Amino acid sequence: MTPKDPGPAYCLNPDCGKPIDRGAGSGRPRRYCNDTCGRAYRRAREESPTPDALAHNDFADRVADDLTQVIAHIVQLTRTQQPLAALCLLRLAEGDLEDLKAVLVQQARDQRQKNADIAQCLGLAPEQLSRKLSADTVRRRMDSRPLRTRTRVRLPRQAAPPPAPASRAVSAGRIPGQRRPATGGGGMTPSRARDPDRHPGSPAAVLTRALSHLQRLSGKTLRELADDTHVSASYVSRVLSGDRCPSWKIARLFTLACGGDPAEIQPLWAAARGQAPTQRQSLPAALRGLHLAAARPRADQLGEHTHLSARAITGMFDGTALPAWEDVEELAHALNAEAQPLRPLWNAACAALAGPSAFTAGPVTEVTG
Known part of the structure; x- marks a missing residue:
């Protein structure tokens, strides 16, 4: 009986990825294209962290x-x-x-x-x-x-801390996640997102999570995605593991191959590359991209982890509401992402709503409708 063809194999050295000739001979299957490549990879792995x-x-x-x-x-x-x-x-x-x-x-x-x-x-x-x-x-x-x-962190509703001494700042007793009271004297209210229980992922990590979730939703194998994006399967693997940040051409082909929306991925890709987002990238699309990277939790679940209502969160994703910047920050951090790359998009949304003559750089109140 003729043994079943196991399919093509590729060198395990991520910097190589060449096809391996696995003949019908006896012995263990080859893992590298040649012994020199294998030794080089093992030596590099020992000298540098994985x-x-x-x-x-x-x-x-x-x-x-x-x-x-x-x-x-x-x-x-x-x-x-x-x-x-x-x-x-x-x-x-x-x-x-x-x-x-x-x-x-x-x-x-x-x-x-x-x-x-x-x-x-x-x-x-x-x-x-x-x-x-x-x-x-x-x-x-x-x-x-x-x-x-x-x-x-869940404080009892009836718990009311005693007044702090005058020599101590009132904010010393604030629990991470609570809404900060507005400060007087015209000062800016500190961001709610700067709490010790916030753990935003880096832009590169957010892009990796979004692409990985798309791949899982599509059910496609690495080989199928490699064929769709015209790169090697080992390169696709490195992209999904966060070891490589792809070009926009590859990221776009990858997104389309998985049935995703490139408009949601492009702001994440620009942030991962350290580039400013373009005016074509809308704030709602960028928020939907962060939502995708977080495996698309329900709005009511996000509402439990923020001070935002499920309706307000849905409006932010759909583009039916323009939120205050601190709400954008809080939603981004609830999605385990940094908010700062979204600031140019939020500024552009404010400018489009208010018009060039009325726009200022300060925060705006939420607009519904």
């Missing part, structure tokens, strides 16, 4: 920074005798510590530390470490952190 290792390093830095800010808030709340608020933030700190412990374990593995040595530091047996903090567990914590940390 994309996964870089992601672990970045995640550890962000969690450590967030934990520092949360602890500072807890100290302030403790000194102003606000125990309920401090206890709510303490839950955040506990989760941050668990996230930090998980990613530090993975960092040690990336550095090829022995499993027994890592377990000893935590007071665990090696088999307990492998079971409780496997690589999959760390990856799940990294993926679930943005929404998990946002939903953990």
Whole structure:
């Protein structure tokens, strides 16, 4: 009986990707196009961190920074005798510590530390470490952190903190996620999105998530997408893993091949490339792109994580309402994305509504209709 053709194979070196000639001979199938290419890849992998290792390093830095800010808030709340608020933030700190412990374990593995040595530091047996903090567990914590940390803070409605001493700022007792009161004296109200429980992804990460979600929705394989975009399957894989930022031509072909809207992807691509968005890119389309990158949660779910109503969020996606800039910031951060790349689009929307002579750079109130 003739064995089934396994299909084309490609070199595992991501900088090569050449087809591999897998004949009918015996022995293990080849993984690289030749021995020289394999040795070069293994040597480069040992000398430089992998994309996964870089992601672990970045995640550890962000969690450590967030934990520092949360602890500072807890100290302030403790000194102003606000125990309920401090206890709510303490839950955040506990989760941050668990996230930090998980990613530090993975960092040690990336550095090829022995499993027994890592377990000893935590007071665990090696088999307990492998079971409780496997690589999959760390990856799940990294993926679930943005929404998990946002939903953990819930203050009792009847809890009213005592007046803060005059020597302390009133904002010291504010819990992340609460709406800030307007400041007097003509000063600008601080952004709601600058809270320690916000974890916006970088523009490149948002683009990667959007393209990956499109690929999952389409059900297409890497080989099929490679044929549609006229690149190699290994290159498509690197784009979906965030290792490569494609050109707009490839990103557009990829989006069309997956049945997506290029207008939603183009603002994300421009932000990932560090480019200013063009006037053809509308604010609603950019928000829909962020929505896609977050796997399109329902408006009522987003409303639970923001101070916006489901109707207002839907209006922002549909373009039937022009929100205030702080609402754009809050929605973007609820979608785990940075808001600043949207600022030129919001300014353009304000200018189009008010007209060239009436436009000012300040925030505007929400317009419905």
